[in-house]
Amino acid sequence: MSLLKRIQEVEPINEQEKKEGEATAQVSSESTQDIMKAFRDVRKTEAPKDKAKKSMDKHQQLKNLLHKQILSEVKEDTDIEEILPKIDSMSIEIIKEDENFRGGVDRKKVVNELINDLTGFGPINPLLIDEEVTEVMVNGPNQVYCERNGRLEMTAIQFRDDEHVMSVIEKIVAPIGRRIDESSPMVDARLPDGSRVNAIIPPLALGGPTVTIRKFAKDPFTIQNLIEFGTLNDEMAEFLDACVKARLNIFVSGGTGSGKTTTLNVLSNFIPDDERIVTIEDAAELQLGQEHVISLESRPPNIEGKGAVTIRDLVRNSLRMRPDRVVIGEVRGAEALDMLQAMNTGHDGSLATGHSNGPREMIARLETMVLLAGVELPVKAIREQIAGAIDVIIQQSRLKDGSRKIVSITEVQGLEGEVIVLQDIFKYKQTGKDEDGNIHGRLAPTGVRPKFYEQLENAGIRMGPNVFIEQEWQV
Ligand SMILES: Nc1ncnc2c1ncn2[C@@H]1O[C@H](COP(=O)(O)OP(=O)(O)OP(=O)(O)O)[C@@H](O)[C@H]1O
Numbered sequence: 001m002s003l004l005k006r007i008q009e010v011e012p013i014n015e016q017e018k019k020e021g022e023a024t025a026q027v028s029s030e031s032t033q034d035i036m037k038a039f040r041d042v043r044k045t046e047a048p049k050d051k052a053k054k055s056m057d058k059h060q061q062l063k064n065l066l067h068k069q070i071l072s073e074v075k076e077d078t079d080i081e082e083i084l085p086k087i088d089s090m091s092i093e094i095i096k097e098d099e100n101f102r103g104g105v106d107r108k109k110v111v112n113e114l115i116n117d118l119t120g121f122g123p124i125n126p127l128l129i130d131e132e133v134t135e136v137m138v139n140g141p142n143q144v145y146c147e148r149n150g151r152l153e154m155t156a157i158q159f160r161d162d163e164h165v166m167s168v169i170e171k172i173v174a175p176i177g178r179r180i181d182e183s184s185p186m187v188d189a190r191l192p193d194g195s196r197v198n199a200i201i202p203p204l205a206l207g208g209p210t211v212t213i214r215k216f217a218k219d220p221f222t223i224q225n226l227i228e229f230g231t232l233n234d235e236m237a238e239f240l241d242a243c244v245k246a247r248l249n250i251f252v253s254g255g256t257g258s259g260k261t262t263t264l265n266v267l268s269n270f271i272p273d274d275e276r277i278v279t280i281e282d283a284a285e286l287q288l289g290q291e292h293v294i295s296l297e298s299r300p301p302n303i304e305g306k307g308a309v310t311i312r313d314l315v316r317n318s319l320r321m322r323p324d325r326v327v328i329g330e331v332r333g334a335e336a337l338d339m340l341q342a343m344n345t346g347h348d349g350s351l352a353t354g355h356s357n358g359p360r361e362m363i364a365r366l367e368t369m370v371l372l373a374g375v376e377l378p379v380k381a382i383r384e385q386i387a388g389a390i391d392v393i394i395q396q397s398r399l400k401d402g403s404r405k406i407v408s409i410t411e412v413q414g415l416e417g418e419v420i421v422l423q424d425i426f427k428y429k430q431t432g433k434d435e436d437g438n439i440h441g442r443l444a445p446t447g448v449r450p451k452f453y454e455q456l457e458n459a460g461i462r463m464g465p466n467v468f469i470e471q472e473w474q475v
């Protein structure tokens with residue numbers, strides 16, 4: 001959409017519709033850069049309960065004038081970046097010319113609101129710009145939550161009404177050729193920066209149009225970051241690096257938002273530079289540092305219900321692309337069978353994630369997923385496939401205090417009778433909890449050396465002698 005069209009669409013807010021108690025971004029200086037910076041300071045703020053009607057009038061008048069002024073400056077091909085830095089000085093000019101506006105109007109707030117509307121995503125813009133915020137959740141017009149530093153936070157941000165939320169959703173989905181309305185009330189989309197968006201609207205969402213945004217990390221976490229966060233320790237990192245280099249098949253398991261994709265990304269970056277990597281995802285989230293990476297993304301059906309390309313289709317296709325490694329974002333259906341078959345037939349070193357609360361449960365889920373592929377296989381045969389294919393299950397968890405932890409690294413040792421034998425190599429042991437709800441515990445080896453240790457040695461990998469021995473200092 002051209003800037004001109006966008007500006008024309010920014011409808012000045014009607015005074016009666018304007019809700020009290022809206023979040024305000026406090027701006028401390030004049031430049032646009034500072035305005036952008038101030039967006040980051042939007043926190044849950046108590047707004048004055050009875051805003052003087054008079055100042056509301058002025059607020060709206062100034063906004064309308066400024067809007068007109070912007071409109072007069074913008075041509076069909078004007079770029080948003082050109083106009084943003086000028087808005088602040090335009091507002092100063094208007095106030096200089098009309099003494100009516102001197103006093104009783106928060107000029108900076110007016111400027112902020114217009115910039116928010118112009119840049120596309122309305123009131124949630126401050127959260128999208130805030131680098132500390134990792135997730136944004138709009139539950140209807142009057143409830144906006146975000147996740148900051150692993151914790152959910154209610155913000156004071158409000159939309160005018162359901163239509164205001166809908167207009168933001170439409171702005172998000174229109175550029176990718178999707179639509180949201182009663183006949184198609186759920187949609188997955190992406191922001192231009194790669195952030196993942198899900199929107200669901202009434203009548204399915206009872207509380208009003210609901211939007212969930214998982215922000216795309218500009219600088220994805222590195223193994224060093226995860227060690228600093230306490231997600232894993234140095235020994236586990238060294239071990240996992242060795243497992244990836246030795247081409248073991250690794251499965252990252254965990255609940256929603258537990259950090260599976262992040263861990264998968266870190267593991268994938270352990271893959272040597274000279275290998276050809278094919279990644280398969282629903283929405284491309286992985287960011288690999290290697291040069292030789294082919295990223296594939298599945299496609300939902302179009303409005304007529306046609307043209308879908310599933311993860312399963314892509315897994316099958318990837319095997320014809322001479323991959324050294326196949327990395328699957330999330331396995332949740334019939335593709336499990338193709339993945340296991342690939343792992344069992346020479347495509348070692350594959351990495352994937354799946355949704356579950358423990359390694360044993362993950363295995364059970366994989367069994368069910370294989371059945372979804374529609375091939376009649378006896379349970380024992382399925383278990384043989386799983387035991388033969390997967391070497392390591394990494395269990396990831398989001399603890400109550402918001403921290404993400406690798407709570408176990410488990411070896412899949414093989415099949416005994418009809419039971420898949422699992423052996424923990426590292427485990428998180430909770431030791432207590434403080435008054436703030438922070439969980440204390442330590443990550444420690446179980447003292448068992450994995451059966452595949454020889455495979456690591458054969459691959460020329462030497463690990464420190466203490467990797468599998470618990471150290472006193474590991475806290
Ligand atoms: N080890 C970690 N420590 C702290 N924060 C993390 C960690 N891993 C991921 N995060 C943050 O948690 C959020 C969820 O991460 P991620 O997308 O990796 O989870 P997921 O399990 O793949 O989620 P989903 O189930 O939705 O696919 C992100 O905002 C990310 O920045």
Ligand SMILES: [Mg+2]
Pocket residue numbers: 260261262330
């Ligand atoms: Mg994920």
